[in-house]
Amino acid sequence: MTSPGRTERLVLPGVLTAEQAARTVAGIAATQRPDGSIPWFTGGHLDPWDHVEAAMALDAAGEHERAAAAYRWLAERQNPDGSWYAAYVDGEPTDRGRESNFCAYIAVGVWHHYLSTGDEAFLDTMWPHVFAAVEFVLSLALPGGQIAWRCGExxxxxxxxxxxxxxxxxxxxxxxxxAAEHREDPQPDWELATGALGHAITHHPERFLDKGRYSMDWYYPVLGGALRGPAAKARIESRWDEFVVPGLGARCVLPNPWVTGGESAELALALWAMGESDRAVEILRSIGHLRAEDGMYWTGYVFADDAVWPEEKTTWTAGALLLAVAALGGDEATTAVFEGGRLPVGLTGPADRCCGGAAGQLR
Structure with missing residues (x-):
């Protein structure tokens, strides 16, 4: 089991003690396969986004070798076009579609790992994989700056x-x-694409499919850093009562009477990023009922039926909670990638710069 001494920044009164944090980290580590992959649960499938989230949680806990092994797994399985498939079981693809956000997220994980370790050799090794992944993702850009969600088989x-x-x-x-700036390897096309995407997120909601039933569409513009300041505050307040169930956490989708640990922990991380630490802690405390005896967390709870559902304890649920606690605890790498104040914003226009936050505000 991970030593409690390595999880000092994963302690949060009412949420995690050092011993509890160590058990949660150990649960993720126990699920990780010898090849470095981190499936949702033992015997389950893996998707590249959640794999990275779990690896980031391992880094936040000081398990840097395990995290590096997770990134090596991705490097070894990257497709020639820079993508990864949407799902794998035992290392073999089970969904050969390629989802843009799944493929992009390696950049967050690799930069987080570098900030956690200062390992220049790791960054040098992973840079070609990050570069190829970003180029693939940007090949799916649409005329309005938004990125198509998937490339089919x-x-x-x-x-x-x-x-x-x-x-x-x-x-x-x-x-x-x-990462490019650190390596003195400028990428002007990426800067343009980042600015255009941020503008689309903050000023053109009509360019995206209507998924307003899902809580992720509510808080992700804040979590991803496009919204900060008054614009972030206004967005969160606008639907708080719809999505937050006091004492239980955040719903995944309306109108279902179902709260989920992953969405709740991500909401807490978004709240922290916008300066609402007290509410972030309140949300994290509210999902204590999802914690299992082994230190892992059930995916969700149907409160109308008083039932855990699905009966899965997922590495990404535990990972999201650990990252939220790490941010609240001041872990430098985690705060850097989620607070975002020191991350480049790409090339933005006057409308973006005047409206608060990295890219602006939704209207």
């Missing part, structure tokens, strides 16, 4: 974008630009 790219996915891509592009 047959290469078909529907002209459809998701606000949640694009908000995550926005964060990833900024982390990729930070």
């Amino acid at each position: 047959d290469g078909d790219v529907p002209a459809e974008a998701l606000l949640t996915g694009c908000s995550s891509i926005y964060q990833a592009l900024r982390c990729a630009l930070a």
Whole structure:
């Protein structure tokens, strides 16, 4: 088990003790396969986004070798076009579609790992993989700056974008630009694309599919860094009572009576990023009922039926909670990639600069 001494920044009164944090980290580590992959749960499938989120949680806990192994797994399985498939079981693809936000997220993880370790050799090794992934993602850009959500197995790219996915891509592009800047390897095309994507997120909601039933579409523009300041505050307040169930956490989708640990922890991270630490802690405390005896967290709870559902304890749920606690605890790498104040913003126009936050505000 991870030593409690390595999880000092994962202690949060009412949420995690050092011993509890160590058990949660150990639960993720126990699920990680010898090849470095981190499936949702033992015997389950892996998707590249959640794999990275779990690896970031391992880094926040000081398990840097395990995190590096997770990134090596990605490097070894990257497709020639820079992508990864949407799902794998035992290292073999089970969904050969390629989702843009899944492919982009390696940039967040690699930059987080570098900030956690200062390992220049790791960054040098992973840079070609980050570069190829970003180039693939930007090949799916649509005329309005938004990024198509998926490239099908047959290469078909529907002209459809998701606000949640694009908000995550926005964060990833900024982390990729930070890595490029650190390496003195400027990427002007990326800067343009980042600015255009941020503008689409903050000023053109009509460019995205209507997924307003999902809580992720509500808080992800804040979590991904496109919204800060009054614009972020206004967005969160606008639907708080719809999505937050006092004492239980955040709903995944309306009108279902179902709160989920991953969405709740991500909401807490978004609240922290916008300066609402007290409410972030309140949300994290509210999902204590999802914690299992082994230190992992159930994916969700149907409060109308008083039932855990699905009966899965997922690495990404535990990972999201650990990252939120790490940010609240001041872990420098985690705060850097989620607060975003030191990340490049790309090339933005006057409308973006005047409206608060990295890219502006939704209207």
